Amino acid sequence: MDTSELTALLTPEGLRLLDEVGPIASTDDAARVVSRLRSAGHSPDLVSAVVGQARLRVRAAAKFGAFAERMLFTRAGLEQATRLSIAARHAGRFRTAGLSRVADLGCGIGGDALGLAGLGIRVHAVDADEVTAAIAAYNLAPFGETTTVSHARAEDVDLDGVDAVWLDPARRTAGHSETRQVSSQEWSPALDWVFAVLADRSGGVKLGPGFDRERIPDDVEAQWISADGSTIELVLWSGALAREGVHRAALVVRGDDTWELTAPGDSPDVEPSELGAFVHEPDGAVIRARLIGEIARSLQAGMLSPGIAYLTSDAALTSPFVSSFRVREQLPADPKKLAQALRARGIGTLEIKKRGVDVDPAVLRKKLSLRGDAAATLIMTRVGSKRLALLADRV
Structure with missing residues (x-):
């Protein structure tokens, strides 16, 4: 537009x-x-x-x-917007901390500002793009005087009258439709400026979940978030918004349900174990937060292979932080022999999961020529240099 x-x-x-x-x-x-x-x-x-x-x-x-039925959007703004349910959870943290005036710097179409305003927090939303700022103003209009919107650069905003900031630096080229990702050196506002603001006051900054962990400041809480199976963002919290003793967190959201795992730092991995009756795949937020070891210990599980995010155990335990599979048997990893084994078992519906191996599930599926009425999950991975093909069922 x-x-x-x-x-x-x-x-x-x-x-x-x-x-x-x-x-x-x-x-x-x-x-x-x-x-x-x-x-x-x-x-x-x-x-x-x-x-x-x-x-x-x-x-x-x-x-x-x-x-959505009463909002306006740009294509790029919608792609980059925070889901309203997640924005509401972020806003809840501001309210719990007693922060009532927030500057949303890089507000986009206003998704996060909607979450804040919906909890009665006064929001000053700012975006450097004129069209995007106008759309944010329209979307926030129902909240009246509790929200204001400015067309301005984040760096030019006077922050003296606010309790906290929310930052969502633009990580893509400018535009309202087709955009592309840019390196962190080209983010707007610049990452060094963002971190300086975060060091000076209470705030949160939304980043991509794959953000370089080496660049995370030492004095913030880093919270990775997954929603309905997809790891969607990393939020760094500072000041009154950072929880005492928490530097790593994994928030797992499925529908209206949430679970969170927190720790003072990265959790050491557990030792490898022989293949057991169960294989567990940690949620993406748990993997990104490097809290696999915490989950493994709670499941009495070991690593299936060092450096690969699969756990294995004989204990009939599971957790909201993992997807668990009961292993039926180990099959040949060679595609031709694997296809024969699956046809012999009448498996026509197959979920294919893989870690640590160079396998394209779509290509493999074609090679398998599946036929039959049965369903199962195929886990492709490796232990050392040996490939494993595990036939399993979701728990």
Whole structure:
């Protein structure tokens, strides 16, 4: 969306037309709506903006639920936005710490600011892109005077009147649609400036989950977060927002349920064990936080192989922090022999998981020519230089 499209959309006619069009889920539906609106005499800018927003609202439902039906988006802003359920959890930490005035520096379309404002926290949201700031202002408008939005660089904001900051540095090239990731030297605001702000006051900074651990400051709490099986972000917390004695945390969210594992630092891995009755795969947030050892000890498990994030045990224990599999048997790792073994067992539905081996599950699946009514999980990994193919069932 460019400035001319936004100008056309942010009018009574444009917003009314957007509501009338409703959600647009497919390319064919979009083409029909474009044709109908152009035939009715609407301008190209307005038609493009309305149809684009109608399609983005459909995609946004996964992050914002029913709220998406009254929000505006850019494609890049939606991709980078925090899910509303996660933003609400972040906001809860600010409220628990008694911080009532927050500057959201790099607010994007306003996802995190929505979470803060929804808990009654006063928010000053700032974005360096004019179109994005205007969209954030629209999305935050229902909260009235408790939220303000500025088009400005984060570095130029006066922070004297706020209790804490929330930072989400832009990690992609500028733009509203197709963007690409950039190196940390090109982030906006710059990472050194972000860390300096974090060292000076209470705050949180949202980063990608694969952020270089060597660059994490020593005096912050690092919390990796996964949602419904995907590791989505790393948040560094400082000041009153960092919990005493916690430097590593893994937050696992599945639907409305959450579990968290915390520790004063990285947890040492446990010793390797022979293959047992169960294999456990730690959640991605646990792996990123390097808390595998904590989970292994709770499951009476050992590492299946050093450096590979699979645990094994004979104890019939599991945890919200792992996916557990009961091992049926070990099969040949050679694709031809493996295919024969699976056909002999009538397995036509197969989940393929792999760690530590150069295997493309999609390519392997084609080679296996699966047939049958049975279902199972195939775990491909290695112990030392030996490949393992384990047939298993999810617990």
